[in-house]
Amino acid sequence: xxxxxxxxxxxxxxxxxxxxxxxxxxxxxxxxxxxxxxxxxxxxxxxxxxxxxxxxxxxxxxxxxxxxxxxxxxxxxxxxxxxxxxxxxxxxxxxxxxxxxxxxxxxxxxxxxxxxxxxxxxxxxxxxxxxxxxxxxxxxxxxxxxxxxxxxxxxxxxxxxxxxxxxxxxxxxxxxxxxxxxxxxxxxxxxxxxxxxxxxxxxxxxxxxxxxxxxxxxxxxxxxxxxxxxxxxxxxxxxxxxxxxxxxxxxxxxxxxxxxxxxxxxxxxxxxxxxxxxxxxxxxxxxxxxxxxxxxxxxxxxxxxxxxxxxxxxxxxxxxxxxxxxxxxxxxxxxxxxxxxxxxxxxxxxxxxxxxxxxxxxxxxxxxxx
Amino acid sequence: xxxxxxxxxxxxxxxxxxxxxxxxxxxxxxxxxxxxxxxxxxxxxxxxxxxxxxxxxxxxxxxxxxxxxxxxxxxxxxxxxxxxxxxxxxxxxxxxxxxxxxxxxxxxxxxxxxxxxxxxxxxxxxxxxxxxxxxxxxxxxxxxxxxxxxxxxxxxxxxxxxxxxxxxxxxxxxxxxxxxxxxxxxxxxxxxxxxxxxxxxxxxxxxxxxxxxxxxxxxxxxxxxxxxxxxxxxxxxxxxxxxxxxxxxxxxxxxxxxxxxxxxxxxxxxxxxxxxxxxxxxxxxxxxxxxx
Numbered sequence: 001x002x003x004x005x006x007x008x009x010x011x012x013x014x015x016x017x018x019x020x021x022x023x024x025x026x027x028x029x030x031x032x033x034x035x036x037x038x039x040x041x042x043x044x045x046x047x048x049x050x051x052x053x054x055x056x057x058x059x060x061x062x063x064x065x066x067x068x069x070x071x072x073x074x075x076x077x078x079x080x081x082x083x084x085x086x087x088x089x090x091x092x093x094x095x096x097x098x099x100x101x102x103x104x105x106x107x108x109x110x111x112x113x114x115x116x117x118x119x120x121x122x123x124x125x126x127x128x129x130x131x132x133x134x135x136x137x138x139x140x141x142x143x144x145x146x147x148x149x150x151x152x153x154x155x156x157x158x159x160x161x162x163x164x165x166x167x168x169x170x171x172x173x174x175x176x177x178x179x180x181x182x183x184x185x186x187x188x189x190x191x192x193x194x195x196x197x198x199x200x201x202x203x204x205x206x207x208x209x210x211x212x213x214x215x216x217x218x219x220x221x222x223x224x225x226x227x228x229x230x231x232x233x234x235x236x237x238x239x240x241x242x243x244x245x246x247x248x249x250x251x252x253x254x255x256x257x258x259x260x261x262x263x264x265x266x267x268x269x270x271x272x273x274x275x276x277x278x279x280x281x282x283x284x285x286x287x288x289x290x291x292x293x294x295x296x297x298x299x300x301x302x303x304x305x306x307x308x309x310x311x312x313x314x315x316x317x318x319x320x321x322x323x324x325x326x327x328x329x330x331x332x333x334x335x336x337x338x339x340x341x342x343x344x345x346x347x348x349x350x351x352x353x354x355x356x357x358x359x360x361x362x363x364x365x366x367x368x369x370x
Numbered sequence: 371x372x373x374x375x376x377x378x379x380x381x382x383x384x385x386x387x388x389x390x391x392x393x394x395x396x397x398x399x400x401x402x403x404x405x406x407x408x409x410x411x412x413x414x415x416x417x418x419x420x421x422x423x424x425x426x427x428x429x430x431x432x433x434x435x436x437x438x439x440x441x442x443x444x445x446x447x448x449x450x451x452x453x454x455x456x457x458x459x460x461x462x463x464x465x466x467x468x469x470x471x472x473x474x475x476x477x478x479x480x481x482x483x484x485x486x487x488x489x490x491x492x493x494x495x496x497x498x499x500x501x502x503x504x505x506x507x508x509x510x511x512x513x514x515x516x517x518x519x520x521x522x523x524x525x526x527x528x529x530x531x532x533x534x535x536x537x538x539x540x541x542x543x544x545x546x547x548x549x550x551x552x553x554x555x556x557x558x559x560x561x562x563x564x565x566x567x568x569x570x571x572x573x574x575x576x577x578x579x580x581x582x583x584x585x586x587x588x589x590x591x592x593x594x595x596x597x598x599x600x601x602x603x604x605x606x607x608x609x610x611x612x613x614x615x616x617x618x619x620x621x622x623x624x625x626x627x628x629x630x631x632x633x634x635x636x637x638x639x640x641x642x643x644x645x646x647x648x649x650x651x652x653x654x655x656x657x658x659x660x661x662x
Contacts, residue, residue, distance in 0.1 A: 051566065053562050053566070072565075073562070073565045073566055074565045074566070074567075074568050074569060074570060075568075078566075079566060079567065080562070080563070080566045082559045082562070082563060083559075084557060084559050086557065086559035086560050086562065086563035087560075087563075088560060088563070088564070088577075088578055089560075089582065089660035089661055089662050090578070090581045090582050090660040099564070099567055099569075099577075100567035100568055103567065103568050103569055103573060104568065135660075135661070136661075137660075137661035137662075151563075151567070155567065155568070
C-alpha cells in the first residue's frame, strides 16, 4: 500500500498549551482513516494543517512524498467537507457544486459542457437532482451536507477531508449519512480522512482509527486493534465501556498469571500475560460486555461477590454498575441477555474469562486510590 | 386569534396604558409635525405673513421655478458622490476589521478609531477642513514650501469638491459600520471552503465576499446619501455659492424670506423622494440578502 499523506511531527501552538504535539501519521491511498478524540484533542487542528487551513508551528505535511507544508490551500489536491457545510449562500445548489469546476474552466482544465455533465452526475450521486435550482437555505441539514459532499467530490480530488461532517445533524440523519459515506468511499475509492468525536462512528466507518488526546496521538490502528488491544488506559477508557484496573501480577510455576486487584480480588489473565514477572505492577482492561454477571442466588459456580449499585436499561443492553463490598473495587458490566430479576442492591457473582483480561500497561506504580 | 379579541376589557385597558407613551411620542413628534408641514405647504404668503389655503402651487413651483429643482438635483448629486466616496473608503476598512483583525483588542482599537471622531462636534470637524483646504491652509502651505506653487491655490475650498470631501470624511463611519456588520455575518468556513475549492483570494472576493456584502453596501450608501443630501453645515462652511444645497435654501426661505409654504413644499418633495429611495433600496437590500 502506498502512502498518500504523511504528517511528520506536526505541532501547533496557539499560545497556551500545545494544541497538537508531535503528531506523526501516514495515510494510505484509498484508506478511510478517522481522527478520533474529545474536543480539545487536536484532531480538527491536525486535519486543518493537512488541508493547509492552519500552518504548523513545527513539522511537515507530505503529499505523495512531496513536502506541501508551505503550499497554499487553493493549490492542494484535497477537498474539505465542513461541519457547518459552508455552502455559499449566494449561490444555488447547482452553482455551489459547480464552483470548483468553474474555477478550473478558466484554468483550462474543464470545458463548460464537462462541467454541466459532471455537476449533473454528482447531484445524482448524492440524490439531489431535483434540487439543483434551490438556494442552500431552502434545504434540510442532510441535504445541505449532501451538497457539500458533491461540491467536494465533483472536482475529483484524491483526498477528501471531513471535519465532523455529521456533527450538526440529528441522530437519524446521521445514521443515514454514515451509510452514504461508507458507500461513497467504497464506490469512489478515494482517500477519506475523517474527524469525529463519536467513537462508534469512527469504529464503524474507518479502516483505521487514530485516537488523539490533549494534542497527542495515542494509538493508530484498525478498529479491532483499538477496541481489543488498546495501548494505554486512556484509549481503553475512551472507546466503549471498559474497566481499567490497577493490580499486582502473581505468577505460578505452571505459567498462569493472575492479577490481584484492590481488596485482594484476583482475576486470572491469559490474553497477553506471558512474560509478566511475579509481583510486577500492571494495569488491566476488562471490557464491560466481557464481565459475566450472575445472580448470587442462582447457584453459579464461582466468582467475586458484588452488589448492583446502578442498573441502566439501554435497549439492546443492560448496564450494571457494581461494587465489591469491603474492597472499594467498582466495576461496569454490560449484559446483552438480561437477568430480569436483578435490581438495585442485589448480590451478584462476577467473573471473567481469563482470555478477556488484557494487560495494557506494565510496571506502573499502583494508583493511590486503588 | 388576535390579541384584542382574546383580551378582557381589563386587559385592553392595560394594553392602552402601555401603548400610551409611544403613541403620545409618535403623535407629538411625528404626526403633528408632518401634518403642519403638509398644512403649511398648501398655504401662501402675503406681505411676509402666512396665509392658510388649499393650493398645490408651491409644490408645482418646486419643479418649475428656479433655483429649486436644480438645487435639489445638485444636492442629490453631492449626496451620491458622498455615498460613493464613503463606500470606496469604508470597504477596505470594514474588510480589514472583519477578516484581518484577529485579536479582539486590535478590533476594538480600530472600532474606536472609527467612532472617536464622532465625539467631536460636527461643526468643529467641518471647520477643520476649512483650515486644511483654505488659502492659508495646510495643503497650500505644503505646496508653497515645496515650491510647487508660488501663490496659494483657491481651488480646494468653496466648491462642490470641498463639500463632498468634508461630507465623505464625516459620514464614512456610517458606511464602515454598516458594511462591517454585513461582512461580520459571513462565516469563516465559507471563505475557507472557497479557497479549499481552488479559488484565489481575488476570486473569493469577487465571487463570494462582495456579493454577500451588497446589502451592507446598499444600507451604508443610503444612510450616507440621505445624511449628505440634507446637510447644511458643510455647504455653509466649506461650500461656495456654487455649493448651495437644499437645506440651505430651506433655511433661507424660513428665516430670511419668511416663505414658509415654499419651504414646506420643498420639505414634502424631499420626504417623498427620500421615502421612495429608501423603499427601493430596502427592496434591493432584501433581494440581495443571502440567508446564511
